[in-house]
Amino acid sequence: MVNKRKGSAQKQGVIPEKAKAQFEILQRQLEVVFKNKALLYQAFTHSSYVNEHRRKLFTDNERLEFLGDAVLELSVSKYLYETYPQMSEGELTKLRASIVCEPSLVIFANELNFGRFVLLGKGEELTGGRERPALLADVFEAFIGALYLDQDLDTVVQFLARVVFPKVEIGAFSQVMDFKSQLQEMVQQSNNGLLSYEIIDERGPAHNRTFVSSVMLNGEELGIGRGKSKKEAEQQAAQCAMRVITEQQGEA
Numbered sequence: 001m002v003n004k005r006k007g008s009a010q011k012q013g014v015i016p017e018k019a020k021a022q023f024e025i026l027q028r029q030l031e032v033v034f035k036n037k038a039l040l041y042q043a044f045t046h047s048s049y050v051n052e053h054r055r056k057l058f059t060d061n062e063r064l065e066f067l068g069d070a071v072l073e074l075s076v077s078k079y080l081y082e083t084y085p086q087m088s089e090g091e092l093t094k095l096r097a098s099i100v101c102e103p104s105l106v107i108f109a110n111e112l113n114f115g116r117f118v119l120l121g122k123g124e125e126l127t128g129g130r131e132r133p134a135l136l137a138d139v140f141e142a143f144i145g146a147l148y149l150d151q152d153l154d155t156v157v158q159f160l161a162r163v164v165f166p167k168v169e170i171g172a173f174s175q176v177m178d179f180k181s182q183l184q185e186m187v188q189q190s191n192n193g194l195l196s197y198e199i200i201d202e203r204g205p206a207h208n209r210t211f212v213s214s215v216m217l218n219g220e221e222l223g224i225g226r227g228k229s230k231k232e233a234e235q236q237a238a239q240c241a242m243r244v245i246t247e248q249q250g251e252a
Helices: 017-030 037-043 047-052 062-083 089-100 102-111 122-126 133-150 153-163 165-169 179-190 230-251
Strands: 195-203 210-217 220-227
Touching (some): 017 037, 037 062, 037 133, 062 165, 089 102, 102 133, 133 153, 179 195
């Protein structure tokens, strides 16, 4: 017989008042208000905390993590599909994998200071659990799962549009996004001519330099990009040029 117990947030034990106050701060920081606060608490409840409070009916975040993993992958997939129409299936898969992998999720969680809010058992706390990469990645996925259940997919997408998608747009995952090669292929397919790149500006001190690159097609500027390195600036310029070409093709 299938066990239909949902491990729902309704069974979540009574959260300490101090922790509740912290979660109110978190919601303000995230600009998200949970209708069912118990779901939010559950997303940040580690199994070690549950094990130390067995009589209080706490529910850990593992099931929410399972759900959040799927919701995150769907949301990122939809965003990439709509944002990069020129990318092949293989390229989209590679880029998505770099966004939803553990190291990336840890970065997202750390930037949101999620580790501070996790409910941990004393043993896990003493061994540095709040900084453990796997735990932080799991909490981020669990939060996504909780947000989806509490509200809807559109709310999740709006949250990701503030936290994750801008990083894709500024080239944080450029190691798997070779826009220069993709732009070259687009130009070759249309037999449109010769591409060239030029660094047109450098800003900031030596230790924090920003480069501005221009990409030209047959001597005519097609896009401008900025980056912390010349390579990143060129990649951003190429991405900008690809958008221009895609828009022009859509208008033709």
